[in-house]
Amino acid sequence: MSLVAEILVALLLVMGGGLILIGSWGLARLPSLMTRLHGPTKASTLGVGACLIASMVYFPASGGGWSAQELLITVFLLLTAPISANMIAKAHLHRQGHGIDPNPADGIVRGLPRTPGGKDWATFQGAANDPAPDPEQVPPARRSD
Amino acid sequence: MIRRLLPHPALSVLVAVVWMLLVNEFTVGAVLLALVVGVVAPLVTSRFWPDRPKIRFGPDFLGYVGIVLWDIVEANFQVAWIILTRRNRDLRSRWLVVPLELRSPEAITVLAGTISLTPGTVTSDVSADGRALLIHALDVADPEAEVARIKQRYETRLLKVFR
Amino acid sequence: MTPAISLLVAAAVVLPAVMGAASLLLLRHRLDTSRLVSLGSCLTLVGIAAALVIHASGGTTESYALGNWRAPFGIVLVLDRLSAMMLLLTAALATAVMTYAVATGMDRKGWHFHPLFQFQLLGLNGAFLTGDLFNLFVFFEVLLIASYGLMLHGQGPQRLKAGVKYVVINLVGSTLFLVGVGLLYGVTGTLNMADLAVRVAAAPVGDQGLIAASALVLTVVFALKAALAPLHFWLPGTYSATTGAVAALFAIMTKVGAYAIIRTGTLIFGAEAGAAAFVAGPWMLPAAIATTFIGFIGLFAARGLRDMAAWSVVGSMGVLLSAVAVFTAEAMGPALYYMLHSTLAGAALFLVADLIAKRRGVHVDALTHAPRFCQAGVLSGLFFLAAIGIVGLPPLSGFVGKLLILDGVREAPAAAWIWGSILITTLIGVLAFARAGSRLFWKSSELEGEIPTRVLRGRVVGVGAAAALVAALGLLAVFGGPVTAYTEATATQLFAPQGYVEAVLGKNAGGRR
Amino acid sequence: MTMELLVASAIAVLTAAGVYLVLRGRTFPVVLGLAFLSYAINLFLFAMGRLVIDRPPIYDKAAEAYTDPLPQALVLTAIVIAFGMTAFVVVLALRTFLETGVDHVDGHEDAEDAS
């Protein structure tokens, strides 16, 4: 393997490992779920991506076949990470909005910003073609809003 | 006939490319098989695609992809820096609302995904009428500027890609 | 193995599998065709098994190499006297039960009765034929999962509750099975039972502790299926909660456990196995004697006939395993005969109980007196005979079986205990069944009137199926000579496992690759 | 610290957890326990082929040693079977709960204490 390739692979690995660690460190240390979501969705994704690229560089450089399979994983992660984050955020909004294991650090209990259209966020109101929500169903924690 | 055989030509190409990436060998046989899979996989799953988004795979598309990839890398380092250095009480995390001009669910999803992957923002919800995104920002000094940046940098480009 | 015989051996497992799948695929909504196919499959299996028994009675053991891979690398099916006998027993029982199920229309009470039934037969036949320990596990699972489906057939709260217990405990049992198999593989490096026999015999002393442990863990698993105390808790509830036909079929399920104990105990952990030689015997014997007592004393705890049948299955397993646990050819022959008997007798009793329950309206099979019911005369006769069979009074095969066991174990150190348990529990059984029968049939004649019965399906054929099983007990006694000759020779064959090993691993073994 | 020690102790922990959970009174923890037992036994079976790192059971001209493929095949079969069984028992538990309104394994509240 050429020195350039080795340095490149090593750098990518160090970067990948570092980003992964930082992402997880963020998960561990940030104060609320919404802030914690940022760490893994970004840092970890890129960290994994870096490792994958390291792998992509490593195999051809070390005499193996050229491989783009790793790219596929990266694409897959880039495709799914926002959805996962969105779903976690929605679940969290829903529970916080209803005051289930409340964690005020996110500002959800204090009140989310209103939507410009007048309808609530989908998690609280559901489909556009649903009838208006029953007042009883309005999350108690958000009524003060 | 072609329409029935290739209900989603772009998807077919995508699947074929993915197949090539998977099998990881560039031979005639592999390409032929990739084409077959590219036809078959969308065909058997076409029933799950009731609507077909119209996408222009032109320079706008490539430009958008390039910008997003760059932003992802940049965003990651930004976030990493914040995680490593910023004390919790100094975090200016807040909610942003991005009103949307995009109407197609596919386009909105792409925008939302982009927002999540790029600096310090996570798309948390969409409004029930689909006209606004709820975004959580990790550390934002000026919310209006951030919303404007998102709309200008991503949404306007997406408006050109999705017709 | 001649081509014809190998075809028959393969057919014994392939036929029910294909019939099950076909009836699932093609006949899901066509009950009549399903029934024909199912019955046809059962009858064909009887024919196949009979041919195999005749062939096996020649005394040679033969192996069939699946996939044409030779043992111990591929999986082999092994035909010897024991496996042939078990196949025939299964097929005969299945035919009677299937006839009964079709005649009484119980196959319509839920989904998928016929595919499940065929898959159950597949599991049983596979378990009896396979010469590979892990494959035995797989077929145990096949027969168990099919039995879960059959056990729950028709559902209802009681059955569901009992089903949960039955399923869960067997799942834990399956886990234990894998512990035993895995340990044995980890120590010996093989899974083929004949090869295991060779390797266990040749194992260094330092490995014998682990081998003995695996032998005992496997025995615990098999004993769970065989309802050996204290692993019998699941049985009474399960058997009395399911439909009569299924319970009757389940009479063979406990025997699978006994079969596996016999097979592994004589082949792998036989005389040559060093510290593991017959290591299960000393543990099993007291447990078996306790099981005998528990089963027959349990008859008094029964609230209904089906309960009684279930307890008597426990009791008869105790008797059977008492003889097995001695691990001598003299006792094994009688045990095998008793196995034939107790399977048929248990099944007969379940069918009779079911017939009675169906005719007593709200009283079902409860041991209370209630007005006369339809066909009471013939059913009381069948009950009397089935009870005689189960308890072991003459002239049916139960008595012969018990005499055989008493005779067979007389040289065993624990002979007095076995004798005592068998004789005393017979008396307990007599008393319990006399009480039950007198209450059901005699005391009820004090009451006026007759229970009106809805249009009953299977008045003749259903009763006929039960009667056929009872008649089989008689035939088993009348033809006790040839049958015991077969079982005696089977026992001899079992205690000379070199023949089995040679058939599987020797020059003439199957498998060209 | 060897892998053998880690794997053996993991098997022990998983088994213990599984056993503890299958001894609970409600169907749901029992199902969890079965899942744990299944994990434990899969690892156990696998371990019976001994532990080998980076010698996958696939022909490779470069490799001079391989792992034992047979236990892997056995574990695959065991996983599939355990999956089928778990699915069945989960549904059975649910069905029984819906039928009886009780999710106790004995079909009623604690029988063992009642006696």
Added chain:
Amino acid sequence: MLFLLALLPLIGALAPALAIRRGRNAAALAAGAVTLAALVVLAGMAPGVMDGETVRAGVPWIPALGLNANLFLDPLGLMFAGMILGIGLLIIIYARFYLAAADPMGRFFTYLLLFQGAMLGIVLSDNVLLLLIFWELTSLSSFLLIGFWRHSAEARQGARMALFVTGGGGLALIGGLMILGHIAGSYDLTVILQQRELIQASPLYLPALLLILGGCFTKSAQFPFHFWLPHAMAAPTPVSAYLHSATMVKAGVFMLARLWPVLAGTEAWFLIVATTGLVTMVFAAWVALFKDDLKGLLAYSTVSHLGFLTLLFGIGTPMAALVGVFHIINHATFKAALFLNAGIVDHEAGTRDLKRLGGLFGLMPIAGTLALIAGLSMAGVPPLNGFISKEMMLEEAAHTVWLGQPWVFPVLATLGATLSVAYSLRYIVHVYFGPRRDDYPKTPHDPGIGLWGPPAVLTALVVAIGLAPALFAGPLVDAVAEVVTNGAAPHVHLALWHGVTPALFMSVIAIAVGALALVVHGRLARLFEAMPLPRAKTLFDAGVAGAATLSRRGVNAIHNGSLQRAMAALIATAAVVGIAGFLSADYAGGERPGVPASAAAVAGWIALVTATGLVVLFHRARYVSLIYIGIVGLIISLAFAHLSAPDLALTQISVEVVTILLMLLALNLLPKTTPAETPPWRRIRDGAVACVAGLGVGGAAWAVMTRPLDSISGYFWDNAYSGGGGTNVVNVILVDFRGFDTFGEIIVLGIAALGIFSLLETVGTGASGRRVAAWKPDTVRSPEHHPMMLVVATRLLLPLAVAVGLYIFLRGHNQPGGGFIAGLVISIAILMQYMASGYSFADRRLRADHHSLIGAGVLTAAATGLGSLLFGAPFLTSAFDYFHLPLIGEIELATAMLFDIGVALTVIGAVMLALAQLSRVAQSAEKQPPLETLEAMDVDPSRTPAAAPTEAGQ
């Protein structure tokens, strides 16, 4: 001929059952004809037997057991067979006239003939095992006969009691006779009877003797087993007459006689048998005196006379045995006559209560005369046959020393004889003499000849033997005694007059005191009432009920149906037995060098243990434990990947997620928490069991992993490619070497899915239907069903996932992957659609019938296997070849691939069937299913017109 004789009644038993359709006379005629035929056959053989020839017939039945169907007819057998058939014939005639029109006569005669056949079998058997069969058959058939009047509680209880006592004795007899056969080396009586020395010298003699006597004493109603006999009187009188004079109860005495040559003559024999007989004789006679029921009196007198006989055989001298043989005949004749007489009284006067009878002689002279003769014979009054045998008995008793006391036997024997005189006279006097009454329930008069004829025949015998014993009984008694004593019996000239012997004095005393006792009967009765005699029936009933209750309580306490208990028993047993097995043999530690663990492995281990601990600690919070358990599955997948098992890792990963989906689906309808209900001691107990099990399994794993392995796997390496055509050895093992396992495995999966389907198909009915209908979500729910982003993303993922599935499938034979994983991946891809876009959206678009997929999968796999049969190879033999195609290059086609398609189809079918069915249940639980109105996405701005927000916003 002997077989014919033995089988005639048994087979003939069918005749009355069949003949009853033609009427009661036909049934009786059939029964009588059968008996008569047997009697004729017997008569044909009698001369030969009397000449000392033993008629034999035999076929081996179960040689393995030594159970031979060997019959022999010697004088002892002849005597008994004659009584059984002769008295049997009389009883049949009598019963025809005795039984009421309502009684099911066909059944009665069938039972009677069965019983007759069983009795014949006992006396003809030359094989003790065969004899045992008949012995127990008498118990069974007598059970049916005693319980004949099933509506009567006494009949039922009497029948059960008889069955229990005599059947139980029979079981003891089984033990005894089998020991005897064991000692003698054969179960054939002829052989056993030659082995006196061997038997009496054996250490097993005493156990055998005790067990055999257990059988004899119960059958012959010896004290303290006598209590069943009086209760058996609930049977119709013909039955009583038959069972208690000549047959059933004599079976025990028969056994004493039959085995006399090998068992008698020892101290133990004498002490047990003679003492029991003596006690029984006196005790029962005393009780008989105070029985007011005619049949009760006769029952106790029977017990007494059986004691009499037992005593005689117990004394152990040949002469005593000879007297026993003689008295068997005499007792049969007078006792049968008396029973029949009691039946006549009952039939005609409508009562059997001595207190309500009296003075019947004038009304019923024939019956009275017969009773007088038979009764006096029973009393031992000359010149009747009872007198002769009683005299001879007293003579024997007079010479018997009991434990060094010469007075015991004479005194007690005389007392017995005295009481016998008393109750016999009471029978005669209190029924037939004294003042005539006007309060009989019926108007008594002599019955027809059908009823008095049979007793008359017997009474004639009583007189005949009494007057000319040497003529009518002499040769027979001689011959029988010869057999019983194995030739030791003296030749005695039976005669009425024996001269002035001690016995004569004893007789005179007995008759005088007995007559006196009748005079003071009233006072004696008060004395009897005052004596607290344990009531056997009460004791027996209480005993049985107590035992039943006790066993019910005990059994129910142990078998409370608790799965937890069963589970604890299973696991504890496995742990204890397994560990004990391990410790019982040698163990040597392994030498295999360990694999060093990396930091990542340690981190994984910590994660695994932490997650496991979290599940155990927080298992009551069900949802969160599902999150925790996800980690466990993940780490195990990683471990597989790390430890060179990529296929396993793939499988574990995909199975894991499907399992989690399944559990979440189920949890939706289940309670979300587990109540805290286990007491601490149980948790500690369970924890201890868990730790032992964990240590056991973990320890075993450690022990194995640290030793080297010599496995068969080398063969797989050598042949996977050349013979199986694949480079992924695990896959080749799965689809080829061990394809049969996989075949079974997919069937398991298919059946599981079928089971799930069957379980859930009925969820909408019955109790569960009501529960589902009343179901309310127990969590706060967001109104949004199908989030937009999720829907869009999963649509894009679907074709990609399908491509991945195909890829994994195609390469499985050579690289990690294969049909099972591919099937799961595709299933997951489809399930993703179900989750994101909803059940109805996905289900409508997925037109596959899951059942058919399973069936097709199994059939494909089976067909692949069967294909090889066409080429003469065994089931599941694989084939593969490489083909060179232009442009594409070399491709491999293998049947294993086809097999794998079967696997994949089954997996998809099973997973989809199970999960779709499960989610369908949740759908039916929703009150207002929003499915039909909603599109896949809840939020879809492209559907909403531009102006909509402001309108909808208000």
Added chain:
Amino acid sequence: MTGSLLPLALAFALTCISVAILLNLYRLVRGPTLGDRILAVDTLTINAIALIVVFGVAHGTQTYFESALLLAMVAFVGTVAYCKFLLRGDIVE
């Protein structure tokens, strides 16, 4: 320098990922909300993918690629299912 750099980088990356896994565990144990725990599992799975990839580089083998691919897919499906359950109780409706 060739030959020692890569092992060092690999060791560094593996150590980082191992520590990251422990940090995920910390979040899993601490919570406090269910969302945190789901996120912890999701992140742990992503980290596991990295672990497999780095492991593949360390051993010079691509045999484990599919495991990583499948994990990516499964992490997504699992997370969605967990969240859907919290939102709706019913994950398929």
